[in-house]
Amino acid sequence: MDCYILLGLARGASPAEIKRAYRRLARRYHPDINPGDRESEAFFRQIVSAYETLIDPGRRREYDAGMIRSTDRATEPAFEFQGFDFSQNLGFRDAATVNELFAEVFTPPAGAWTRPEDGADLHANLTISFGDAMAGGERRVTVTRLERCTACRGGGQLKAPDAMCPHCTGTGSVRWTRHHMVFTKNCAPCAGTGRQQSRACPACAGEGVSVRSEAVPVQIPAGVADGARLRIPGKGHVGRRAGRPGDLHVAITVEPHPLFHREGDDLRVVVPVAIHEAALGAKIDVPTIDGPARLRMPPGTQSGQRLRLRDRGAPSPRDGTRGDLIVEVKLVLPRVIDERSKELLREFGRINAENVRKNLGV
Ligand SMILES: [Zn+2]
Numbered sequence: 001m002d003c004y005i006l007l008g009l010a011r012g013a014s015p016a017e018i019k020r021a022y023r024r025l026a027r028r029y030h031p032d033i034n035p036g037d038r039e040s041e042a043f044f045r046q047i048v049s050a051y052e053t054l055i056d057p058g059r060r061r062e063y064d065a066g067m068i069r070s071t072d073r074a075t076e077p078a079f080e081f082q083g084f085d086f087s088q089n090l091g092f093r094d095a096a097t098v099n100e101l102f103a104e105v106f107t108p109p110a111g112a113w114t115r116p117e118d119g120a121d122l123h124a125n126l127t128i129s130f131g132d133a134m135a136g137g138e139r140r141v142t143v144t145r146l147e148r149c150t151a152c153r154g155g156g157q158l159k160a161p162d163a164m165c166p167h168c169t170g171t172g173s174v175r176w177t178r179h180h181m182v183f184t185k186n187c188a189p190c191a192g193t194g195r196q197q198s199r200a201c202p203a204c205a206g207e208g209v210s211v212r213s214e215a216v217p218v219q220i221p222a223g224v225a226d227g228a229r230l231r232i233p234g235k236g237h238v239g240r241r242a243g244r245p246g247d248l249h250v251a252i253t254v255e256p257h258p259l260f261h262r263e264g265d266d267l268r269v270v271v272p273v274a275i276h277e278a279a280l281g282a283k284i285d286v287p288t289i290d291g292p293a294r295l296r297m298p299p300g301t302q303s304g305q306r307l308r309l310r311d312r313g314a315p316s317p318r319d320g321t322r323g324d325l326i327v328e329v330k331l332v333l334p335r336v337i338d339e340r341s342k343e344l345l346r347e348f349g350r351i352n353a354e355n356v357r358k359n360l361g362v
Protein backbone atom coordinates (compact mmCIF):
# COMPACT_ATOMS: atom_id res chain seq x y z
CA MET A 1 0.00 0.00 0.00
CA ASP A 2 1.42 3.31 -1.05
CA CYS A 3 1.72 5.75 1.87
CA TYR A 4 0.94 8.78 -0.28
CA ILE A 5 -2.14 7.21 -1.88
CA LEU A 6 -3.32 5.95 1.52
CA LEU A 7 -3.17 9.46 2.99
CA GLY A 8 -4.40 11.07 -0.24
CA LEU A 9 -1.21 13.12 -0.68
CA ALA A 10 0.98 14.18 -3.56
CA ARG A 11 4.60 12.94 -3.61
CA GLY A 12 6.00 16.29 -2.55
CA ALA A 13 3.52 16.92 0.29
CA SER A 14 4.78 19.13 3.09
CA PRO A 15 4.87 17.95 6.74
CA ALA A 16 1.92 20.29 7.45
CA GLU A 17 -0.07 18.65 4.66
CA ILE A 18 0.85 15.18 5.99
CA LYS A 19 -0.36 16.15 9.49
CA ARG A 20 -3.58 17.64 8.12
CA ALA A 21 -4.30 14.52 6.05
CA TYR A 22 -3.61 12.29 9.04
CA ARG A 23 -5.88 14.32 11.35
CA ARG A 24 -8.67 14.31 8.79
CA LEU A 25 -8.50 10.52 8.40
CA ALA A 26 -8.05 9.88 12.13
CA ARG A 27 -11.21 11.85 12.89
CA ARG A 28 -13.09 9.43 10.69
CA TYR A 29 -11.37 6.07 11.28
CA HIS A 30 -10.03 6.20 14.83
CA PRO A 31 -11.03 3.03 16.74
CA ASP A 32 -12.61 5.17 19.48
CA ILE A 33 -15.08 6.47 16.90
CA ASN A 34 -15.82 2.95 15.66
CA PRO A 35 -15.62 0.74 18.77
CA GLY A 36 -15.55 -2.98 18.05
CA ASP A 37 -15.11 -2.49 14.31
CA ARG A 38 -12.03 -4.61 13.60
CA GLU A 39 -11.83 -3.64 9.94
CA SER A 40 -11.77 0.10 10.58
CA GLU A 41 -9.21 -0.59 13.31
CA ALA A 42 -6.98 -2.42 10.82
CA PHE A 43 -7.45 0.36 8.29
CA PHE A 44 -6.57 2.94 10.93
CA ARG A 45 -3.36 1.03 11.71
CA GLN A 46 -2.39 1.38 8.04
CA ILE A 47 -3.06 5.11 8.21
CA VAL A 48 -0.93 5.45 11.36
CA SER A 49 1.86 3.44 9.79
CA ALA A 50 1.81 5.59 6.64
CA TYR A 51 1.78 8.76 8.71
CA GLU A 52 4.71 7.64 10.86
CA THR A 53 6.68 6.75 7.75
CA LEU A 54 6.12 10.08 6.02
CA ILE A 55 6.38 12.43 9.01
CA ASP A 56 9.88 11.19 9.96
CA PRO A 57 12.28 12.77 7.43
CA GLY A 58 14.76 9.91 7.66
CA ARG A 59 12.15 7.18 7.18
CA ARG A 60 10.46 9.18 4.45
CA ARG A 61 13.77 9.35 2.53
CA GLU A 62 14.21 5.59 2.90
CA TYR A 63 10.63 5.01 1.85
CA ASP A 64 10.93 7.27 -1.20
CA ALA A 65 14.10 5.36 -2.12
CA GLY A 66 12.12 2.10 -1.96
CA MET A 67 14.16 0.81 1.00
CA ILE A 68 11.25 0.19 3.43
CA ARG A 69 7.61 -0.73 3.30
CA SER A 70 5.17 1.19 5.41
CA THR A 71 2.70 -1.45 6.40
CA ASP A 72 3.13 -4.51 8.53
CA ARG A 73 1.87 -7.48 6.51
CA ALA A 74 0.71 -9.41 9.56
CA THR A 75 -1.76 -6.75 10.59
CA GLU A 76 -3.24 -6.19 7.16
CA PRO A 77 -6.93 -6.89 6.86
CA ALA A 78 -8.41 -9.36 4.42
CA PHE A 79 -9.12 -6.60 1.91
CA GLU A 80 -6.72 -4.06 0.61
CA PHE A 81 -7.46 -0.38 0.45
CA GLN A 82 -6.38 0.85 -2.96
CA GLY A 83 -6.40 4.58 -2.26
CA PHE A 84 -8.67 7.49 -3.07
CA ASP A 85 -10.28 7.98 -6.41
CA PHE A 86 -11.02 11.69 -6.76
CA SER A 87 -12.34 11.26 -10.28
CA GLN A 88 -15.79 11.01 -8.73
CA ASN A 89 -16.76 14.35 -7.27
CA LEU A 90 -18.83 13.08 -4.38
CA GLY A 91 -17.04 14.84 -1.54
CA PHE A 92 -16.73 13.41 1.95
CA ARG A 93 -19.82 13.39 4.03
CA ASP A 94 -18.96 13.74 7.72
CA ALA A 95 -21.98 11.63 8.58
CA ALA A 96 -20.67 8.65 6.66
CA THR A 97 -19.44 6.07 9.15
CA VAL A 98 -16.89 3.44 8.34
CA ASN A 99 -19.60 0.83 8.63
CA GLU A 100 -21.68 2.56 5.97
CA LEU A 101 -18.69 3.14 3.80
CA PHE A 102 -17.45 -0.40 4.05
CA ALA A 103 -20.82 -2.15 4.08
CA GLU A 104 -20.41 -3.57 0.59
CA VAL A 105 -16.94 -4.78 1.32
CA PHE A 106 -17.70 -6.54 4.58
CA THR A 107 -21.27 -7.77 4.17
CA PRO A 108 -21.00 -10.91 2.11
CA PRO A 109 -23.77 -11.45 -0.40
CA ALA A 110 -26.34 -14.01 0.77
CA GLY A 111 -25.26 -17.37 -0.49
CA ALA A 112 -23.21 -20.44 -0.16
CA TRP A 113 -19.95 -19.03 1.13
CA THR A 114 -21.40 -17.57 4.34
CA ARG A 115 -20.89 -19.45 7.58
CA PRO A 116 -23.08 -22.30 8.91
CA GLU A 117 -25.87 -21.25 11.26
CA ASP A 118 -27.07 -23.11 14.37
CA GLY A 119 -30.59 -24.48 13.99
CA ALA A 120 -33.41 -23.08 16.12
CA ASP A 121 -35.09 -25.07 18.90
CA LEU A 122 -38.58 -26.41 18.34
CA HIS A 123 -41.40 -26.55 20.88
CA ALA A 124 -44.29 -29.00 20.97
CA ASN A 125 -47.07 -30.02 23.39
CA LEU A 126 -48.10 -33.57 24.27
CA THR A 127 -51.15 -34.54 26.32
CA ILE A 128 -51.19 -38.03 27.85
CA SER A 129 -53.56 -39.92 30.15
CA PHE A 130 -52.80 -40.34 33.84
CA GLY A 131 -52.23 -44.07 33.30
CA ASP A 132 -49.77 -43.47 30.45
CA ALA A 133 -47.91 -40.96 32.63
CA MET A 134 -47.54 -43.59 35.37
CA ALA A 135 -46.46 -46.36 32.98
CA GLY A 136 -44.22 -44.29 30.69
CA GLY A 137 -43.35 -45.47 27.19
CA GLU A 138 -42.80 -44.16 23.70
CA ARG A 139 -45.09 -41.64 22.02
CA ARG A 140 -44.69 -39.79 18.75
CA VAL A 141 -44.90 -36.04 18.32
CA THR A 142 -45.44 -34.73 14.80
CA VAL A 143 -43.48 -31.56 14.12
CA THR A 144 -42.71 -29.58 11.00
CA ARG A 145 -38.99 -29.04 10.99
CA LEU A 146 -36.25 -27.80 8.76
CA GLU A 147 -34.42 -30.93 7.71
CA ARG A 148 -31.08 -31.40 6.00
CA CYS A 149 -31.52 -31.03 2.21
CA THR A 150 -31.03 -34.49 0.74
CA ALA A 151 -29.86 -33.16 -2.65
CA CYS A 152 -26.74 -31.44 -1.24
CA ARG A 153 -26.59 -33.27 2.12
CA GLY A 154 -27.01 -29.93 3.92
CA GLY A 155 -23.99 -28.15 2.51
CA GLY A 156 -26.05 -25.97 0.16
CA GLN A 157 -23.49 -26.50 -2.60
CA LEU A 158 -23.14 -28.88 -5.50
CA LYS A 159 -19.86 -29.56 -7.26
CA ALA A 160 -19.76 -27.58 -10.48
CA PRO A 161 -17.85 -28.39 -13.63
CA ASP A 162 -14.63 -26.34 -13.76
CA ALA A 163 -15.55 -22.96 -15.18
CA MET A 164 -14.78 -19.26 -14.80
CA CYS A 165 -16.10 -17.66 -11.58
CA PRO A 166 -18.98 -15.37 -12.63
CA HIS A 167 -18.58 -13.09 -9.57
CA CYS A 168 -15.07 -11.90 -10.46
CA THR A 169 -15.10 -12.90 -14.16
CA GLY A 170 -12.09 -15.08 -13.46
CA THR A 171 -9.82 -12.45 -11.94
CA GLY A 172 -10.04 -13.80 -8.38
CA SER A 173 -10.59 -10.35 -6.87
CA VAL A 174 -13.45 -7.92 -6.65
CA ARG A 175 -13.19 -4.12 -6.83
CA TRP A 176 -15.38 -1.52 -5.13
CA THR A 177 -15.50 2.23 -5.40
CA ARG A 178 -17.12 3.98 -2.47
CA HIS A 179 -17.03 7.77 -2.47
CA HIS A 180 -13.39 8.43 -3.30
CA MET A 181 -12.00 5.16 -2.08
CA VAL A 182 -11.21 2.11 -4.13
CA PHE A 183 -11.02 -1.33 -2.59
CA THR A 184 -10.12 -4.73 -3.82
CA LYS A 185 -10.81 -7.97 -2.03
CA ASN A 186 -10.33 -11.65 -2.70
CA CYS A 187 -13.42 -12.96 -4.44
CA ALA A 188 -15.18 -14.98 -1.74
CA PRO A 189 -17.28 -17.36 -3.86
CA CYS A 190 -14.18 -18.74 -5.61
CA ALA A 191 -11.75 -18.04 -2.72
CA GLY A 192 -9.63 -15.93 -5.07
CA THR A 193 -9.02 -18.75 -7.55
CA GLY A 194 -11.10 -17.21 -10.36
CA ARG A 195 -12.57 -20.65 -11.06
CA GLN A 196 -16.09 -21.71 -10.18
CA GLN A 197 -15.78 -24.61 -7.75
CA SER A 198 -19.36 -25.19 -6.76
CA ARG A 199 -22.82 -23.82 -7.33
CA ALA A 200 -25.77 -23.29 -5.02
CA CYS A 201 -27.95 -26.38 -4.67
CA PRO A 202 -31.11 -25.76 -6.73
CA ALA A 203 -33.27 -27.92 -4.42
CA CYS A 204 -32.69 -25.67 -1.40
CA ALA A 205 -31.37 -22.47 -3.04
CA GLY A 206 -28.06 -22.93 -1.22
CA GLU A 207 -29.62 -22.94 2.25
CA GLY A 208 -28.93 -26.64 2.83
CA VAL A 209 -32.34 -27.20 4.39
CA SER A 210 -35.83 -28.30 3.38
CA VAL A 211 -39.11 -28.29 5.29
CA ARG A 212 -40.44 -31.67 6.35
CA SER A 213 -43.12 -33.04 8.66
CA GLU A 214 -41.76 -35.71 10.98
CA ALA A 215 -43.18 -37.94 13.71
CA VAL A 216 -40.42 -37.75 16.30
CA PRO A 217 -40.39 -40.60 18.86
CA VAL A 218 -40.44 -39.29 22.43
CA GLN A 219 -39.46 -41.53 25.34
CA ILE A 220 -41.76 -40.73 28.25
CA PRO A 221 -40.23 -41.66 31.62
CA ALA A 222 -42.58 -43.56 33.96
CA GLY A 223 -44.10 -41.16 36.49
CA VAL A 224 -43.73 -38.04 34.34
CA ALA A 225 -45.54 -35.14 36.00
CA ASP A 226 -47.97 -32.66 34.52
CA GLY A 227 -46.02 -29.64 33.20
CA ALA A 228 -42.77 -31.59 32.73
CA ARG A 229 -40.57 -30.63 29.78
CA LEU A 230 -38.64 -33.22 27.82
CA ARG A 231 -35.70 -32.30 25.59
CA ILE A 232 -34.93 -34.35 22.50
CA PRO A 233 -31.44 -33.29 21.36
CA GLY A 234 -30.94 -32.58 17.68
CA LYS A 235 -34.63 -32.76 16.77
CA GLY A 236 -35.14 -29.01 16.42
CA HIS A 237 -34.57 -27.23 13.14
CA VAL A 238 -31.42 -28.31 11.37
CA GLY A 239 -28.83 -25.53 10.95
CA ARG A 240 -28.48 -23.76 7.61
CA ARG A 241 -25.45 -24.74 5.56
CA ALA A 242 -24.73 -27.84 7.68
CA GLY A 243 -24.94 -25.93 10.98
CA ARG A 244 -25.63 -27.60 14.33
CA PRO A 245 -29.30 -28.68 14.74
CA GLY A 246 -31.45 -27.27 17.54
CA ASP A 247 -33.35 -29.34 20.13
CA LEU A 248 -37.01 -30.32 20.38
CA HIS A 249 -38.67 -29.35 23.67
CA VAL A 250 -41.86 -31.24 24.49
CA ALA A 251 -44.17 -29.84 27.18
CA ILE A 252 -46.17 -32.66 28.84
CA THR A 253 -49.76 -32.26 29.97
CA VAL A 254 -51.11 -35.12 32.12
CA GLU A 255 -54.90 -35.51 32.17
CA PRO A 256 -56.38 -35.57 35.69
CA HIS A 257 -57.52 -38.91 37.17
CA PRO A 258 -60.99 -39.21 38.78
CA LEU A 259 -59.59 -40.89 41.92
CA PHE A 260 -55.89 -40.16 42.29
CA HIS A 261 -54.42 -36.73 42.97
CA ARG A 262 -50.71 -36.29 42.68
CA GLU A 263 -48.74 -34.59 45.47
CA GLY A 264 -45.06 -34.70 44.48
CA ASP A 265 -44.40 -38.40 43.97
CA ASP A 266 -47.16 -39.32 46.44
CA LEU A 267 -50.68 -40.08 45.27
CA ARG A 268 -53.72 -39.25 47.38
CA VAL A 269 -57.03 -41.09 47.23
CA VAL A 270 -60.19 -40.39 49.26
CA VAL A 271 -61.73 -43.64 50.60
CA PRO A 272 -65.25 -43.76 52.14
CA VAL A 273 -65.37 -45.75 55.40
CA ALA A 274 -68.38 -47.00 57.36
CA ILE A 275 -68.81 -45.80 60.96
CA HIS A 276 -68.31 -49.24 62.52
CA GLU A 277 -65.12 -49.84 60.42
CA ALA A 278 -63.67 -46.54 61.62
CA ALA A 279 -64.66 -47.12 65.25
CA LEU A 280 -63.64 -50.74 65.55
CA GLY A 281 -60.80 -50.83 63.04
CA ALA A 282 -60.93 -52.89 59.84
CA LYS A 283 -59.02 -54.25 56.90
CA ILE A 284 -60.40 -52.53 53.81
CA ASP A 285 -59.63 -52.74 50.09
CA VAL A 286 -58.38 -49.46 48.57
CA PRO A 287 -57.65 -48.66 44.90
CA THR A 288 -54.02 -48.19 43.85
CA ILE A 289 -52.55 -47.61 40.37
CA ASP A 290 -51.50 -51.29 40.45
CA GLY A 291 -54.99 -52.57 41.36
CA PRO A 292 -56.75 -53.05 44.75
CA ALA A 293 -54.61 -53.30 47.89
CA ARG A 294 -55.44 -54.24 51.49
CA LEU A 295 -55.18 -51.46 54.08
CA ARG A 296 -55.36 -52.06 57.84
CA MET A 297 -57.30 -49.24 59.48
CA PRO A 298 -56.68 -48.88 63.25
CA PRO A 299 -59.64 -48.63 65.68
CA GLY A 300 -60.84 -45.07 66.32
CA THR A 301 -59.86 -43.71 62.88
CA GLN A 302 -61.28 -40.22 62.41
CA SER A 303 -62.86 -38.76 59.31
CA GLY A 304 -60.20 -36.90 57.27
CA GLN A 305 -57.35 -38.91 58.81
CA ARG A 306 -54.59 -39.85 56.40
CA LEU A 307 -53.11 -43.34 56.26
CA ARG A 308 -50.06 -44.20 54.26
CA LEU A 309 -49.40 -47.18 51.96
CA ARG A 310 -45.64 -47.29 51.35
CA ASP A 311 -44.30 -47.39 47.77
CA ARG A 312 -47.75 -47.35 46.15
CA GLY A 313 -47.45 -43.81 44.79
CA ALA A 314 -46.09 -42.52 41.49
CA PRO A 315 -42.71 -43.70 40.17
CA SER A 316 -40.13 -40.94 40.34
CA PRO A 317 -39.01 -40.01 36.80
CA ARG A 318 -35.57 -39.23 38.28
CA ASP A 319 -34.59 -42.51 39.98
CA GLY A 320 -37.56 -44.88 39.56
CA THR A 321 -38.25 -45.09 43.32
CA ARG A 322 -41.93 -44.79 44.19
CA GLY A 323 -43.81 -42.37 46.37
CA ASP A 324 -46.54 -43.44 48.81
CA LEU A 325 -50.29 -43.76 48.45
CA ILE A 326 -52.01 -41.51 50.95
CA VAL A 327 -55.47 -42.82 51.87
CA GLU A 328 -57.70 -40.05 53.16
CA VAL A 329 -60.54 -41.53 55.22
CA LYS A 330 -64.01 -40.13 54.69
CA LEU A 331 -66.63 -41.30 57.24
CA VAL A 332 -69.94 -42.17 55.66
CA LEU A 333 -72.98 -42.42 57.94
CA PRO A 334 -75.60 -45.08 57.19
CA ARG A 335 -79.09 -43.96 56.29
CA VAL A 336 -80.80 -45.13 59.47
CA ILE A 337 -84.34 -46.16 58.66
CA ASP A 338 -85.05 -49.35 60.66
CA GLU A 339 -86.12 -49.30 64.35
CA ARG A 340 -83.49 -51.83 65.47
CA SER A 341 -80.58 -49.65 64.23
CA LYS A 342 -82.09 -46.55 65.83
CA GLU A 343 -82.42 -48.41 69.17
CA LEU A 344 -78.76 -49.54 68.98
CA LEU A 345 -77.56 -45.98 68.26
CA ARG A 346 -79.59 -44.57 71.20
CA GLU A 347 -78.03 -47.14 73.49
CA PHE A 348 -74.60 -46.34 72.03
CA GLY A 349 -75.23 -42.68 72.90
CA ARG A 350 -76.23 -43.51 76.49
CA ILE A 351 -73.06 -45.58 77.02
CA ASN A 352 -70.80 -42.92 75.38
CA ALA A 353 -72.23 -39.82 77.04
CA GLU A 354 -69.02 -37.79 76.71
CA ASN A 355 -69.62 -34.34 75.18
CA VAL A 356 -67.78 -34.32 71.81
CA ARG A 357 -67.99 -30.48 71.72
CA LYS A 358 -66.48 -29.89 75.15
CA ASN A 359 -63.39 -28.22 73.64
CA LEU A 360 -65.64 -25.54 72.11
CA GLY A 361 -66.79 -24.44 75.63
CA VAL A 362 -70.50 -25.15 74.98
ZN1 LIG B 1 -29.64 -28.53 -1.12
Ligand SMILES: [Zn+2]
Pocket residue numbers: 165166167168169170171172173187188189190191192193194195
Ligand atom coordinates in the same frame (compact mmCIF):
# COMPACT_ATOMS: atom_id res chain seq x y z
ZN1 LIG C 1 -14.42 -15.27 -8.17
